[in-house]
Amino acid sequence: xxxxxxxxxxAAAALSGAGGRRDAEGARELFxxxxxxxxxxxxxxxxxxxxxxxxxxRNWQGALKLLASLAPSGRRSQRELETVQAMAxxxxxxxxxxxxxxxxxxxxxxxxxxxxxxAAECLYLIEAAEPMLxxxxxxxxxxxxxxxxxxxxxNGTGFTWPLETLxxxxxxxxxxxxxxxxxxxxxxxxxxxxxxxxxxxxxxxxIPGFENQRRYTMLVWLNDDFxxxxxxxxxxxxxxxxxxxxxxxxxxxxxxGRRDPAAAHAGLxxxxxxxxxxxxxxxxRVFEPPVGARAG
Numbered sequence: 001x002x003x004x005x006x007x008x009x010x011a012a013a014a015l016s017g018a019g020g021r022r023d024a025e026g027a028r029e030l031f032x033x034x035x036x037x038x039x040x041x042x043x044x045x046x047x048x049x050x051x052x053x054x055x056x057x058r059n060w061q062g063a064l065k066l067l068a069s070l071a072p073s074g075r076r077s078q079r080e081l082e083t084v085q086a087m088a089x090x091x092x093x094x095x096x097x098x099x100x101x102x103x104x105x106x107x108x109x110x111x112x113x114x115x116x117x118x119a120a121e122c123l124y125l126i127e128a129a130e131p132m133l134x135x136x137x138x139x140x141x142x143x144x145x146x147x148x149x150x151x152x153x154x155n156g157t158g159f160t161w162p163l164e165t166l167x168x169x170x171x172x173x174x175x176x177x178x179x180x181x182x183x184x185x186x187x188x189x190x191x192x193x194x195x196x197x198x199x200x201x202x203x204x205x206x207i208p209g210f211e212n213q214r215r216y217t218m219l220v221w222l223n224d225d226f227x228x229x230x231x232x233x234x235x236x237x238x239x240x241x242x243x244x245x246x247x248x249x250x251x252x253x254x255x256x257g258r259r260d261p262a263a264a265h266a267g268l269x270x271x272x273x274x275x276x277x278x279x280x281x282x283x284x285r286v287f288e289p290p291v292g293a294r295a296g
Contacts, residue, residue, distance in 0.1 A: 004037030011042065015055075015161065017291030028055030043070060044077070045162040051093065052169050052183075054161050060093040067166055076128070083124045083167040093170050099178040101249065105236050108263040109251040113178060116247035117171070117278075122222040124167055126276055129191035132157035136192065151201045154267075158188035160289065175218050175280050179249055187214075187281040188289075191222070194229055194275040200267035202234060205281055206252040206259040213253055216282040220247040226273030235262040257284070 011030035014023040028049045034042035047070065049055050051063035064084070070077040088096040101111035117125075133155040159168045168189055176183040194200075205217045219231060221244050230239040231248070240248060252263045267275075 002033060002037040004034045004039040004042065007031075007034035007037055008039050008042050011045075012162075020291060022288075022291050024049075024055035026055075040070070040074070044074075044165075048162060048164050048166070048169070051166045052161065052164055060166075061091065063166055079124060079127070080165050080167045083120060084170060086118070086120060087167075087170055089170060093166070093173060095170075095174045095177050099174060101178065101247075104248075105233070105238060105250075107236060108233065108260050110233070110238075110240075111178075111249045112242070113247040113249070114242075115245050116174070116178070117220055117222075117245040119245060121167075121171065122220075122244050125171075125189075125191055125278055126222055128159075128165065128168070129157050132163075133191070133193055151203060153198045154192050154194045154200065156190050156192040158190045160188045164188065172280065175282075178247075179216050179218065179282055181216070181282050182286070184286045185215075185283045187283065187287055190279045192277050192279060194226075194267065194270045194277075196270050196272060198275075199229075199269040202232075202264050202266040204252065204259055204264055206263065208259070212283045212285050212287065213257060214281045215253055215284050216249055216251055218247055218249050218278075218280045218282065220278040221245065222276040222278060223274070226270050226275045228269050228271035229275040230268045232266045232268050233262070234264060234266070239268065 007030050011027045011034055013019070014030060015027035016022070028046065031042045031046040031049065035046050043066070047063050047066040050059050050066065052058065067077060067081050071081045072078070090096055099113050099116060101113040104110050104112045134157065136152050136154045136156045159165070164172070172186055172189055173183045175186060205214045207214065221242050224244050230241045232239045242248070250263065252260060254260045
């Protein structure tokens with residue numbers, strides 16, 4: 001009988017690139033084998049990879065069927081299935097209609113999307129992220145590594161490849177449609193929590209030296225039971241806050257691909273309650289996590 005634990009460990013190592021080489025195709029197959037050996041978490045990850053097309057052909061309908069088979073025996077899978085079923089999607093999991101936004105600032109370019117997420121989708125993201133929240137990090141410009149820095153005081157988590165559920169993947173495809181980019185250009189969707197005193201001081205999302213630069217940032221407000229915490233753009237003099245489900249998409253680079261000085265922004269300190277937002281950085285080209293990075 002196959003050893004599900006050993007298969008799972010081998011799959012995780014292959015997907016992260018332990019040893020210096022990522023084998024996404026092999027990882028997907030190993031997760032499938034671990035699932036067949038009785039590992040439910042492997043079945044969940046295999047379903048996620050099937051939906052997103054990581055490690056092999058993308059099969060949205062096949063992933064939906066697998067999710068439906070998992071739902072009766074797992075509350076999280078049931079919530080995920082209900083969330084997906086409530087979305088207006090094509091047969092391939094794309095939004096049935098492209099989201100339309102309104103330009104609210106030209107420099108930097110900022111587009112506002114009303115009701116980008118439903119109340120149920122906001123709640124789904126909050127609940128899915130809550131058990132995984134940990135202190136936020138920033139990218140060190142010199143080394144390219146992630147590290148803690150007092151410039152950013154919050155807690156957060158990212159839905160990496162193994163954690164990118166069908167609901168999260170469908171929302172990532174909505175973000176891609178809104179930004180006119182491919183879903184594969186986005187970094188993992190992040191959920192961030194700011195408590196009283198937490199903030200993200202003025203910074204740029206475009207990082208000097210990145211060969212595959214962060215072209216856009218999408219921010220989505222998930223709740224409104226807090227004070228303070230506006231997203232401030234000092235150059236145009238904007239301090240933005242919108243109702244839960246609303247989103248902004250802003251451009252980080254100019255037409256020449258260089259960092260736009262006007263794109264400096266900050267998350268102002270929260271003074272009461274908890275601020276919860278979703279964030280996705282969108283690269284110039286297809287994004288893959290660094291080899292050796294934690295897979296999930």
